[in-house]
Amino acid sequence: xxxxxxxxxxxxxxxxxxxxxxxxxxxxxxxxxxxxxxxxxxxxxxxxxxxxxxxxxxxxxxxxxxxxxxxxxxxxxxxxxxxxxxxxxxxxxxxxxxxxxxxxxxxxxxxxxxxxxxxxxxxxxxxxxxxxxxxxxxxxxxxxxxxxxxxxxxxxxxxxxxxxxxxxxxxxxxxxxxxxxxxxxxxxxxxxxxxxxxxxxxxxxxxxxxxxxxxxxxxxxxxxxxxxxxxxxxxxxxxxxxxxxxxxxxxxxxxxxxxxxxxxxxxxxxxxxxxxxxxxxxxxxxxxxxxxxxxxxxxxxxxxxxxxxxxxxxxxxxxxxxxxxxxxxxxxxxxxxxxxxxxxxxxxxxxxxxxxxxxxxxxxxxxxxxxxxxxxxxxxxxxxxxxxxxxxxxxxxxxxxxxxxxxxxxxxxxxxxxxxxxxxxxxxxxxxxxxxxxxxxxxxxxxxxxxxxxxxxxxxxxxxxxxxxxxxxxxxxxxxxxxxxxxxxxxxxxxxxxxxxxxxxxxxxxxxxxxxxxxxxxxxxxxxxxxxxxxxxxxxxxxxxxxxxxxxxxxxxxxxxxxxxxxxxxxxxxxxxxxxxxxxxxxxxxxxxxxxxxxx
Numbered sequence: 344x345x346x347x348x349x350x351x352x353x354x355x356x357x358x359x360x361x362x363x364x365x366x367x368x369x370x371x372x373x374x375x376x377x378x379x380x381x382x383x384x385x386x387x388x389x390x391x392x393x394x395x396x397x398x399x400x401x402x403x404x405x406x407x408x409x410x411x412x413x414x415x416x417x418x419x420x421x422x423x424x425x426x427x428x429x430x431x432x433x434x435x436x437x438x439x440x441x442x443x444x445x446x447x448x449x450x451x452x453x454x455x456x457x458x459x460x461x462x463x464x465x466x467x468x469x470x471x472x473x474x475x476x477x478x479x480x481x482x483x484x485x486x487x488x489x490x491x492x493x494x495x496x497x498x499x500x501x502x503x504x505x506x507x508x509x510x511x512x513x514x515x516x517x518x519x520x521x522x523x524x525x526x527x528x529x530x531x532x533x534x535x536x537x538x539x540x541x542x543x544x545x546x547x548x549x550x551x552x553x554x555x556x557x558x559x560x561x562x563x564x565x566x567x568x569x570x571x572x573x574x575x576x577x578x579x580x581x582x583x584x585x586x587x588x589x590x591x592x593x594x595x596x597x598x599x600x601x602x603x604x605x606x607x608x609x610x611x612x613x614x615x616x617x618x619x620x621x622x623x624x625x626x627x628x629x630x631x632x633x634x635x636x637x638x639x640x641x642x643x644x645x646x647x648x649x650x651x652x653x654x655x656x657x658x659x660x661x662x663x664x665x666x667x668x669x670x671x672x673x674x675x676x677x678x679x680x681x682x683x684x685x686x687x688x689x690x691x692x693x694x695x696x697x698x699x700x701x702x703x704x705x706x707x708x709x710x711x712x713x714x715x716x717x718x719x720x721x722x723x724x725x726x727x728x729x730x731x732x733x734x735x736x737x738x739x740x741x742x743x744x745x746x747x748x749x750x751x752x753x754x755x756x757x758x759x760x761x762x763x764x765x766x767x768x769x770x771x772x773x774x775x776x777x778x779x780x781x782x783x784x785x786x787x788x789x790x791x792x793x794x795x796x797x798x799x800x801x802x803x804x805x806x807x808x809x810x811x812x813x814x815x816x817x818x819x820x821x822x823x824x825x826x827x828x829x830x831x832x833x834x835x836x837x838x839x840x841x842x843x844x845x846x847x848x849x850x851x852x853x854x855x856x857x858x859x860x861x862x863x864x865x866x867x868x869x870x871x872x873x874x875x876x877x878x879x880x881x882x883x884x885x886x887x888x889x890x891x892x893x894x895x896x897x898x899x900x901x902x903x904x905x906x907x908x909x910x911x912x913x914x915x916x917x918x919x920x921x922x923x924x925x926x927x928x929x930x931x932x933x934x935x936x937x938x939x940x941x942x943x
Contacts, residue, residue, distance in 0.1 A: 364488075364489055365388060365389040365488060366388075366488065366489050366490060366491045367385065367386070367387055367481075367482070367485055367488050367489075367490045367491075367521070368385065368386040368388075368490075368491050368492075368493075369383065369384070369385050369479060369490065369491070369492040369493065370383070370384045370385075370492075370493045370495065371383050371384075371471075371473075371478075371492070371493070371494050371495065372495040373466060373471050373495065373496070373497055373531075376466050376467055376468050376471065376497065377467065377468050379455055379456055379457040379465070379466050379467055380453055380454065380455055380456075380466065381453070381454045381456065381466055381471065381478070382451070382452075382453060382454075383451065383452055383453075383454055383478070383479065383480075384449065384450070384451045385397075385449070385450045385451070385479075385480060386447065386448075386449050386450075387447070387448045387450065387482050387485060388424070388446065388447045388448075389446060389447075390444060390446050390447065390448060392446075394440050394441065394442045395440070395441040395442075395444065395448050395482055396434075396438055396439075396440055396482060396483040396484070397438065397439045397440075397441060397448075397450055397480050397481070397482050397483075398437050398438045398439075398480060398481060398482070398483060398653075398654070399412045399413035399416055399437050399438075399476075399480050400412055400476035400477075400481075400525065400653040400654070401413075401437055401653065401654055401655060402476065402651075402652060402653055402654070402655065402656060402657055403462055403474060403476040403477065403525075403604075403653075404476075404525065404526045404604075404605075404606060404651060405461065405462075405604040405605050405606065405636075406461075406462055406604075406657075406721055406722060407656060407657045407658065407659065407662075407717035407718050407721045408656055408717065408718045408719070408720075408721045408722055408723035409655065409656050409718065409723070410462060410463075410476075410477070410722070411436070411437075412463075412476060412477045412478075413436055413437045414436075415454055415455040415456060415477070416452050416453070416454060416480070417452065417453050417455070418451075418452055418453040419431060419439055419450075419451070419452045420450075420451045420452070421439070421441045421444075421448055421449065421450050421451070422448075422449045422451075423443075423444045423445045423447055423448065423449070424444075424445050424446065424447030424449075425445065426449075427445075429441050429442070429443055429444055429448065430442060430443060437654070439480075450480065452480065454466075454478060456472075456473075456477065456478065458600055459472035459594060459596070459598060459599040459600060459613060460474075460599065460600040460601070460602035460604075460611075460613050461474065461528075461602035461603055461604030461611045461613060462474055462477065462602065462604065462722055463477045463600075464477045464478045465598065465599065465600075467598060468497070468500060469500075469532060469551075469553070469596060469598060470502070470530065470531060470532035470551055470594065470596070471494075471502070471529075471530075471531040471532070472530055472531075472532075472551075472594055472599070472613075473528060473529045473530075473531070474528050474604070474611070475524055475525045475526070475527055475528065475529070476525050476653060479524065479525070481521050481524075481525070481653075485521070486520060486521035486522065487520050487521075488520065488521070489517065489518065489519055489520065490517065490518040490519075490520070490521060490523075490524045491511070491515060491516070491517055492508065492515065492516045492517075492518070492524070493513075493514060493515045494514045494515075494516075494529075494531060495514070496514055496531055500532075500533060501533040502531050502532055502533060503531070503532070503533070503534045503536075504516070504529060504530075504531050505529065505530045505531075505534055505536075505547075505549030505590060505592055506527055506528070506529040506530070506590070506592075506609070507526075507527045507528075507585075507586070507588070507589075507590055507606060507607065507608040507609035508523075508524070508527045508529070509586045522651070523585075523607070525653060526606050526607055527606065527609070528592055528604065528606060528609060528611045529592075530549055530551055530592045530594055530611075532551040532594075533551070534549050534550060534551055535548070535549070535550040535551075535552070535555070535557075535560045536548065536549055536550075537550075537560060537561070537564040539564075539568060541571070541572075541575070541581060542580070542581060543587075544581055544583075544584055544587050544588065544589070545587060545588040545589070546568065546571055546588075546589050546591075547588055547589065547590045547591070548560075548563070548564050548567060548590075548591045548593065549590055549591065549592055549593065550563070550591075550593045550594075550595075550622075551593065551594045551595070551596060552593075552594070552595040552596060552616065552618075552622060553596065553618050554618040554619060555621070555622045559621060559622040559623060560622065562622075562623060563593075563622050563623070563625075566627055566680075566682055567591060567627065567630050569680035569681060569682060570627060570630060570631045570634065570676050570677065570680045570682060571634060572680070572943075573676045573679045573680045573942070573943055574631075574634055574635055574638075574672070574676050576763075576943035577672070577676075577763045577766055577767065577943075578638050578766065578767050578770045578774075579767050579770075582637050582638055582641070582642055582774070582775075584608045585607065585608055586608065588608065589608050589609060589634075589637065590608065590609040590610075591609070591610060591612060591630065591634075592609055592610065592611045592612065593612045593613075593630075594611070594612070594613045594614075595613075595614050595616035595622065595625060596615070596616065596618075597615055597616065597617050597618060598615070599613045599614060599615050599616075600613065600615055601613060601614045601615055603629035603630075603632060603633045604633065605633045605636030605637065605640060605641060606641070607637070607641050608637070610630075610633035610634060610636070610637070611633075612629045612630055612633060614629075627677055627682045628673055628674065628677065631672075631673045631674070631676045631677050631682075632669055632670065632673040635669045635672050635673065635676065636669055638766075638770055638774055639664075639665060639668060639669050639672075639766070639774075640665040640666070640669065642770075642774040642775070642777055643665075643769055643770060643773050643774035643780065644773070644774075644777065644779045644780070645659045645660075645661035645662075645664075645665055645779060645780060645781075646779035646780060646781050647659040647660060647661060647781075648779075649779050656718035657717075657718070658715055658717065658718055659714055659715075659717065660711040660712070660714045660715055660782060661711075661714060661780070661781070661782060661785075662713075662714035662717055662738040662742070663710035663711065663713065663714050663738045663741055663742035663745065663806070664742060664782075664785060666738055666739050666742060667710070667738050667739055667740070667741055667742010667743050667745065667746060668742055668743070668745075668746040668762075668766075670739045670740070670742060670743035670746075671742070671743040671744075671745075671746030671747055671750070671762075672746070673743075674688050674691060675688065675940075678940055679940065679941065679942050679943060680942065681942065685924075685940045686923075686924060688940065689823055689922055689923060689924055689940075690921070690922060690923055691922075692747065692823070692922045693825060693826075693920045693921040693922035693923075694920065694921070695740050695743060695744050696744050696747070696814050696825070696920060696922070697827075697918060697919070697920025697921075698736075698740065699736055699740060699741055699744045699811070700811055700814070700920070701918050702736050703733050703734075703853060703854040703855055704733065704734055704735050704736040705736065705809040705811070706809075706854070707733075707734040707735075708734065708735070708736075708809065709806065709807060709808055709809040710738065710741050710742060710745065710805070710806055710809070711782060711806065711807070713735065713736055713737075713738045713741055714738045716731075716735055716738075717738065719731075720735065720737070730851060732850050732851045732853070733851055733853060733854045744814075745805055745806070745812075746762065748805070748812035748814065748817060749762055749765075749801060750762035750763075750939070751817040751818070751820070751821050751939075752797075752801070752812065752817060753765065753793060754821065754935050754938070754939060755817065755820045755821070755935065756793070756797075760792070760793055761938075761939075764792070765788070765789065765792050765793070768788055768791070768792050769785065769788050772788055773788075782802075782806065782807075785802075786798050786799075786802040786806075789801065789802070818922060819925070819928075819932070820931075820932055820935065821932060821935050821936050821939065822924065822925045822928035822932035822933050822935065822936035823922050823923065823924065823925055823928075823936065824922060824923050824924075824925045825920065825921075825922050826920070826921055827916075827917075827918060827919060827920055827921075828919040828920070828921050829916070829917035829918060829919035830916065831891070831892070831916070832888070832892075832916065832917040833887050833888070833890045833891055833892050833894065833914040833915070833916070833917065834857070834887065834892075834914060834915055834916065834917035834918075835856070835857050835858045835872075835887060835898075835912060835914060835915075836852075836853055836855075836856025836857045836858050836859065836915055837849075837850075837852055837853055837856055837858045837859075838850075839869060839872075839883050841879065841881075844868055845868035845869070845870075845877070845901075846868065846869040846870075846877045846881070846883070847865060847866070847867065847868055847869065848863065848864070848865045848867075848869075849865075850865055851864070851865050852864050852865065856915070857912045857913055857914055857915055858898070858912060860912070860913075861898055861910040861911065861912040862908065862910050863898065863900050863910070866902075866903045867900045867901065867902055867903065868900060868901045869898065869899070869900045870899040870900055870901055870907065871897070871898070871899040872886050872887075872896065872897075872898055872899075873886055873887075873889070873890065873896040873897065873898075874896075874897060887914070890914055891914070892914055892915055892916040892917075893913065893914065894913070894914050895911050895912065895913045895914075896911075896912050896914065897909060897910070897911060897912070898910050898911075898912045924936075
């Protein structure tokens with residue numbers, strides 16, 4: 344299923360009356376919401392004389408891993424246009440085959456939904472929080488048909504519907520095709536609404552939170568709009584929203600799970616906020632991140648994600664840019680809008696840079712290959728232990744610090760370029776035109792913007808390879824200090840905590856660390872360190888602090904099968920990198936810093 348013929352579909356919608364088209368028609372009811380159930384009916388009509396294949400999705404827009412949504416579907420029934428029961432067979436766990444119909448199939452099932460987030464759905468008497476791939480079945484071969492969806496809302500709960508679907512009235516909504524339907528999360532609850540016209544389009548907030556006030560909602564919306572306008576300044580314009588409206592679907596309820604998920608003309612921003620917590624205590628970071636995505640990933644689209652598969656995992660080598668560069672702009676947009684202070688922003692950079700600089704994962708994968716790991720890490724689940732802490736660095740973090748380095752590198756060039764203008768250029772070439780890109784396209788656009796030599800060096804060293812920029816030099820030129828707060832302090836290269844079985848590492852031993860070289864792993868019980876027998880009252884930090892980097896100490900430990908071992912361990916210098924505004928920066932550095940952080 345894919346979305347790229349949306350413009351044609353919209354023109355068709357305007358030119359052809361509703362009655363003249365064959366629609367896939369959905370109806371959702373929530374009478375048993377108290378037990379997290381919805382009743383869902385779908386009418387497929389004007390069918391060919393062959394088996395109808397009805398499926399639940401296994402993946403969801405904005406996610407890259409497989410999620411088995413079919414496990415929450417039951418009480419499945421099918422009838423023909425005359426109400427005659429039809430036989431259903433299961434070809435696989437995700438599909439129901441319906442045969443013997445007369446051109447119409449009425450497909451009905453119960454959905455259980457009890458995880459309100461960006462990926463799954465949650466239904467109770469406070470709301471129906473619907474991510475459509477986790478909610479709605481669809482039929483193979485009918486995905487280009489237009490769709491109508493009727494929500495039978497709980498009027499006793501004052502429910503209202505918020506979605507990016509086109510409103511047809513009477514709680515009935517339209518999608519031009521199945522992809523757009525699947526990409527349209529919907530919040531149905533007693534909602535607060537705010538909206539503002541920006542350049543002829545509507546930016547709308549639909550907020551679900553009990554125990555809040557109009558004053559809080561107004562302040563929250565103003566803070567959101569501050570971020571919206573700063574992001575608009577980066578790209579020079581808003582994207583064109585397909586029905587003239589972009590909707591923030593915000594759900595801050597104790598029965599929600601924290602998440603954020605981008606969609607073409609809307610985003611879900613979800614947090615399990617206690618009712619008594621004020622709305623103003625929420626972070627705007629998720630709002631910033633997800634709104635930036637309506638340019639970068641929704642329209643500036645990796646070719647590897649087209650067409651998006653709802654039946655399998657979706658792998659992309661461009662997530663360091665799609666997710667990582669978006670992560671770079673997340674907090675920067677907050678700083679420019681005043682949602683956080685510039686000091687807060689700068690102070691937050693050092694930890695991420697230091698982590699990527701020192702993590703062993705770069706010895707295994709470059710940013711493209713890190714992006715390939717998304718199906719294994721993007722809210723994916725497994726029960727077997729992995730070595731991801733050693734071989735993987737999140738493409739969010741990795742891409743973010745590369746975006747930072749690229750921005751600083753451009754800003755310190757003699758011609759005063761910057762990442763904002765590069766993003767704007769990519770928007771004009773690939774986003775506004777909706778021409779999907781590859782890594783080579785991004786490199787070509789950089790060559791056109793900043794010169795072939797610069798583009799080849801940056802992509803050659805940091806994207807196609809896993810070298811690291813000289814952050815210390817770049818920060819200095821931008822009026823920012825970059826220091827190791829743990830300088831001179833010894834470290835074993837891992838965290839030891841008192842566990843059920845004794846003193847153990849809190850995770851896998853980090854490749855190359857002193858404790859890794861000593862042969863200790865996470866399941867081992869450490870018996871003594873530097874000659875001190877460990878007891879319940881031991882203070883590991885004090886034991887290590889009595890030594891200097893370069894000192895060799897003894898470590899005794901017991902393997903899981905009972906064998907006791909003794910090894911030598913040479914302490915290294917601890918790493919705790921931090922950044923801050925440089926009060927002693929020269930005039931050029933201060934000017935660059937101001938141009939970087941100031942409000943647009």
